[in-house]
Amino acid sequence: MGSGVRSVTTTAIALACAAAILSAPGVAYAAPTTPTPIPTPAPTLTPAPTSPGTKDLEAVRMKLDTLYHDAAVATDAYNLAEERTGKQSAQIVGLAREIVEGKVRLDDLWERVGAAARAQYRAGGLPDEAHLMLSDDPREFLDGAGRIRQGDQATKGLLTEMERTQKDLEQYARDAAAQWKKLEANREAKAKAKKKVEERIAAAEKVESELETEEKERLAKLEQQAAHRAQTAWLDSGVLDDAGGTASTQGEKAVRYATAQIGKPYEWGAEGPKTFDCSGLTSQAWAAAGQGIPRTSQEQWKQLDRVAVGAMRPGDLIIYNSDASHVALYIGDGAIIHAPRPGRTVTIAGAGSMPILGVVRPDK
Template sequence: MGSGVRSLTTTAMALACAATILAAPGVAYAAPTPTPTPTPTPAPASTPASNADLEAIRKKLETLYHDAAVATDAYNLAEERTEEQSTQIVGLAREIVEGKARLDELKHRAGAAARAQYRGGGLPDEAKLVLSDDPREFLDGAGRVRQGQQATKGLLAEMRRTQDDLEQYARDAAAQWKKLEANREAKAKAKKKVTKQIAAAEKVESALAKEEKQRLAKLEQQAAYEAQTNWLSSGVLDDISGKATTQGKKAVEYATAQIGKPYQWGAEGPNTFDCSGLTSQAWAAAGQGIPRTSQEQWKQLDRVSVEAMRPGDLIIYNSDASHVALYIGDGAMIHAPRPGRTVTIAGAGSMPILGVVRPD
């Protein structure tokens, strides 16, 4: 082997050994002639949202959760009406079953009367009088016959009434079924809207950094504080001196015991609540049934002035009555605010008040 070949072979073996050593894990060696590499430019850190941006986000979230609350009220109302109509349909079905049994009984009695008349020959009373051996006995019998005829007429009239009732029950059941289906559709539509609005709000919040979420929470607190301060500075508490009734105290006690439990739309407890679920259950615990939704509570319950309110009264918020809270006195209320929050005490004037209603 020539010196040139040996030289190439030696060089190749040396390179192979070097490659093996450099490839071994945990071993690092500097290259004999390092090649300078450009220093990578660090990625710019995301700029924290400004207060103006966060305020815009706060208002956007407020709108999304407000729309979710409106849809929740629509869902709750459709749910309540669906239950009512289901109960009515069951009641009507029971009436139809009982009416059919009554009609069958009346038909049987009418048939028995017809058979008895047939067996009597169906002769007119004048003929029976002529053929009778004892006219006095006949006259007594004729009186009973007339009574029987009147009873038969009454029986037939009752059959007609029962038949009419059955037909009316069937019409009512069909109408209630139609309403039931309409409310089921309304319920599904409202549920879809609630889910969409809450998902949109959660998406907005999830895009924020931890520090931004903390600042956003402070902005929310500040907005509520300013609204409450403005409400109190109007002197409204100077005129509020009503004392809770026994039922009102029970409603406040119930609501207070729920503090810290999560908001969940459509929930009436015992572990989660939405705003009207909390107020309706508080008054149910006090022995007073009230409408399920904040809008129906506003429509159906007696209204009182803000200055006349007392603990236990319900404060209705927003121009569309989309939120409700329970007044507990001293300018404070308890409510289930929105998704992501828990039942809590807040200033009664921390949101726009539409009015006050009194369940008792």
């Protein structure tokens, strides 16, 4: 990394640590030079003095990390089911509209076919030869016969259209039934994910509630120290030595949006404007920039274009953990804006303070 960039980064991170904005609970080390996280050994922590009844705060920190990670995974599942449920509901409404319009069309065709049949019946009775012999004007008869033949063809056309309309209605009904099954399945998945999220968050809150005030303060320091060590190790790996990409116009807009949300509470399943979860923040930031992206961090990882960590630029999304359960918006100079977890607010943190899976770019 160039001395100028490194100096700015070091200063920014130092200030961030002093202001406790680099805290990111549950962090581990990673040297993210490839899309696959490469963990590095965690530095040895100096254990706090123990006394009878004193909790092992490092074990508590790890337990909280696990609970909040599980909650994040369940939140992603909930958000995906919510997104799919919305789409399927809209599709069912559209199919219902097609069915209603198709039935109106079919009724109209039945009426027209009936009218044509009645007219043909009234014109029938005698064969064409008899009509010709009895006609005072042969040319008038021939003209009439031509119109009858045209009427026959029109009637056949109406019958063909009726058959096609009937088949369309049957297909719409089958499609609606299939979408309804998917809707019900996703409603069940959504309910299960919601239950799991609530259980994990409740368990984490119970663990935290059992800590004394002094223990909570020490735990917060442990979290800040772990985040700072991970960030330092990441920067020291040289991953940003050749970085310095300029944000696109849309990327700048996404960063501005995310920056304006700093301080707003985390809430699982939320997309703003008052509260956010991690992917709710990133998806809304890019929506504000005029670019729709998938709702969840896992789908963002699956569907968006991937770029090398060293080539990332402000506005890109950094995906964290091997299961893509967390996402943040890169703002440059080794820093991110993200919605960390329940009980926290949207904040700035070191991009390397959590294990990086990879980087994706919403725009080209």
